[in-house]
Amino acid sequence: MKMVVRIASIVVILLSAGSLYYIHQIRTERNGLRVDKENLTTELNTTTNKLLATEKTLQETTATLNTTSNQLVQTIATLETTKKDLATMTEDRDKQKADLADTQQKLQTATAELATAKESLKKAEDTIASQAAEIAKIDGFKKQIASLEEENKTLGNKLETARADIKRMELEIEDLRKTPVGTRGRVAGVETRWNFLVLDIGQDQKVRKDSQFLVYRDNKYICKATIVSVGPNSAVAEIATDGRRADPRVGDIAIH
Known part of the structure; x- marks a missing residue:
């Protein structure tokens, strides 16, 4: 019986010691878990901050990428324009090459012609000298x-x-x-049977043959007359039948 009691006491002591050890272990593990939790919390906060920074960097990178894309589009457009300009320049260069080749051909022809001209000039100089x-x-x-x-x-x-x-x-x-324009005289005689009249002006008044006079009476037109002969102070004129309105009379005015 005493043996049982001793064994029971030993068991109790062992259990108590084990409990204390287990409690110590639990406390130690709890403290470790607390430290781990704090470390994990700190790491979580750090990771969260890094994630936020990464998101911000990602947004900035996205904006930069969009800007770069726009610049790339512009660069591509510029490149296409440059290609077109390059094609035009290439075409111009080819034309210039063709023109250069043609110019060289013309230069060769001109050189040959110059040589011929020099030879002809030499012959001409010899001829001139002779x-x-x-x-x-x-x-x-x-x-x-x-x-x-x-x-x-x-x-x-x-x-x-x-x-x-x-x-x-x-x-x-x-x-x-010619009879001066405005020469004026008077009818000195009339012969209607022969369609002649005589004027009182002649060579002294510069009356010339074939001059035409208009005969008026009281400012009314009578007829026309053409000089056929001229004396010093008289002239004979033939009365025109066309446009004749009346027979001329002595004293009528005749104007050239």
């Missing part, structure tokens, strides 16, 4: 021609003066042939 004496004669002829031209110039001036004098004389002669 004709130096004839050129000297030509110089003499030139001097004679210059002298003749000077004489022709003098004669030309005289000819112009003569032409001016002839023109002036022709005008004077023409003036002498």
Whole structure:
């Protein structure tokens, strides 16, 4: 019985010691869990902050990406324009190459023609050298021609003066042939049977043959008459039948 009690006491002691140890272990684990929780909380906060920073960075990256995309679109458009310009420049370059080739061909042709021209010039120079004496004669002829031209110039001036004098004389002669406009006279005689009348004006009043006079009486038109002969102070005129309104009378006024 005592043995049982001792064993029971030992068991109780062992259980108590085990309980204390278990309690100690639980406390130790709880403290560890508390520390782990705090660490996890700190890590969670850090991770959350990092996540927020990452989201902000992602938003900024997205905005930058959109901007970059727009710039890329513009760059592509610029690239297309540049390609077109490059194609145009290439085409222009090809044309310039063709023009250059054509110019080179023309240059070669011109060079050949220049060589031919030089050869012809050499022959011409040789010919000119052989004709130096004839050129000297030509110089003499030139001097004679210059002298003749000077004489022709003098004669030309005289000819112009003569032409001016002839023109002036022709005008004077023409003036002498015409009866001055407004010349006025009176009917001095009438012969209606022969359609003639006589005026009291003639050569002294510059009346000329074939001049036409209009006959008036009291400011009324009578007839027309054409001069057929002229004396110093009288003239005979033929009465026109067309437009004749009455027979002329002595004293009627005749106006050229």
